[in-house]
Amino acid sequence: MKHTKIIDCTIRDGGLVNNWDFSVEFVQDLYNGLNDAGVEYMEIGYKNSAKLLNATEPNPWRFLDDQFLKEIIPEKKFTKLSALVDIGRVDPNDVLPREESILDMIRVACYVREVDKGLELIQMFHDRGYETSLNIMALSSAPEHQLIEAFEMVKESPVDVVYIVDSFGSLDPSDIEHQVKKFQAMLPNKQLGIHNHNNMQLAFANTITAMRNGVTFLDSSVYGMGRAAGNCNTELLVSYIPKTTYELKPVLGVIEKHMLDMRQKWEWGYIIPYMISGVLNEHPRVAMAHRSSPDRDKFVEFYDKVTTPEASLAPV
Template sequence: MPNKFEILDCTLRDGGYYTNWDFNVELVEDYCKAMEELPIEYVEIGYRSIPLKGYLGEYFYCPDYVMKRLSALMPTKKLVIILDEKNIRPEHLKDLLEPCKPFVSMVRMAIDPKNFKRAIVLAKAVKAMGFQVGFNVMYMSSWKEDASFLDLLVGLDDVIDCFYMVDSFGGVLPEDVKETIELVKSKSNVTLGFHGHNNLEMALINSLTAIENGCELIDGTITGMGRGAGNLRTELLLTYLNSTGILDLNFTKLSYVVDEFETLKANYKWGTNLPYMFSGAFSLPQKQVMEWVGMNRYPIGNIVNALKNQKEALEDNIKLQVLEGKSTFETAIILGGGLSAKTHSTAIKKLASKNSNTCIIHAGARHADTYLNVENAQYFALAGFESEKLLKTIGDVSKLKQTCVYPPFPRKMGTIIPNEIKEFSVELSDINFTSVSVDSPMVIGLQTALDLGVKNIYLAGFDGYDNSKTHFKIADENQGILNDILKRGELNIVSITSTQYKNIKVKSIYSLFQ
């Protein structure tokens, strides 16, 4: 193996897809100290960006004080930031890059091949500011279908310092790496780099193949932390290179920082699984898979089926009867999965029994068995694997006489409806009050209430969530749904149990019996 190559670690940038680009200060300090001691030449510390919608954390914007701190912690390393080309234009560069000059050596650009010509204009402006320029060109596995953008490399050797082949889908094999390198070399003499994703667990062998065929920069992240299935594990590459005698390694420093990120991994659970393997094998976008997996709403089988339908351009083929019933009920009690729906179940059931013109809508199946003996009409808003959870919760399907409600046809995730409940399953005609989600139990439950013509909605069991990544996403989604239903104005919506959600009127269920 040739010795002329360098390693770039991009943990803080790529790992930010899991932490929303926020990292514990002590963790970052330990990471930087390890980088300073390890045989790694470049450290990519995050994005620089114009303001974008929504919350994105510290290492998405990398303020100057962050760059200054990290530079002091890693004085011998070449620091790198990355620009997302789709959001950045030359007129943004002065504000974005002038503060970087004392600290940053290279500016990389994440580039969709279809925007390559536009990226060249941006690159020339970055180069004129005195930075090394790296092109991170995405979707490597699809270049063979149309590599015409590579013709634009001719004459750019003095503009681009490194041209990275990015295996965005994590689906290339060593032979693909070799062929792509030959293709790029036929167009340009620019220094080559490789950024491998690990959907098929090929990141290491693909990176070694890239080195053997002339790539001089290789990306990795600690524990493989990165978008979707993650990346080449920096510690794996270093350990392999140490075993071959190519470099010496301080395993004490390495093991300490790896342990810290393994603790983080136990919470965020990055790494490959069957859906990521499928998306990699068929070059399907990881963003959707990451959202499905991250919400912990769907079983792996459902996600793979959805990806298979996406690959084959198939729509869900199960069409159900549409829920009907305008002006059917005056009031709906919508039950979330929070503990309060069970803790206060006696009072909730008594409240429902006071008026036969009240229905109960379950946003999910968690408390189904608690309410089976209620005489009021009940509806189950089901998504993901809630159908299976419903059957498991109630045990004996003969006890179930309620209506099961599914999202509108066609459903992205496909529909798996157990035979036992098909006879009383219906679907919504549409979701017409929000665009936040079309398949969360909350949105299905609220739309069911609207379609049943209710005027009053009592919420119970929408307690809120802790601050873990999965729960944060669900809580954020639920808050958006609630905000949209409140905008309608014509409904009286009250939470009758304690809730952390904002903007909702709260009234104790026990006060309703006075």
């Protein structure tokens, strides 16, 4: 486990909860807390293009800017910084050579059918000096033959880490073990990463199962903050993994100072409609819409809606 690395995604995945409404103070406290806790990476947001997304409002953690990052983190410490990009939403011209940026790693999220496009971006970022990862989303519904084709391309690429992403929070520890073995067999030359969602309260269990099976990059977020049911909790990983460099206390400090209030203001975690979407292996968007409606606590109604045959045909 000494090769294990935690990537804290509080800002990036948590931003999907609150539209990245994070104060500079919070992001700075989080960086310092993660650094003191010995967490290896902090994913400080998305490096997508405001122009490509027709964004009308500034959103510094969604459209990361190197100059701004250097201002708010004037002193880079042990914890490295990463950014996530989406296919078709990133303008490669926005990505400086690594020596001019304080980012260390660029991660590319893509569906299995777009792996070729993902790998083009990876090649570009790799050539600019970054560590790279390819995060294959919605794995639980990817057809096997697409995965096999994708792996053939991935094997030949310079990508450092390939992620298993349980986007819908529908996998259990034995599914994770199965996926890890498949990825290892088909990508023997790559490090693997894992990103879980907590719909069925399995994010932490799935993450440590992946770790025991040889996965080295573990995604998490403080107090589990992330879209819908949220992620594996950073404080649990830091407590659990027997690595002498990890310290729980600085993470507790961040939770105490910030996360309790944030959890009052915004919602994530084990919430029944998200549990249901996990069980049904569905994207959480229908459940998120339900939680934003006046019927948010009508669980039986929600269950009926998503389990009637028409529901699965409805456009989402």
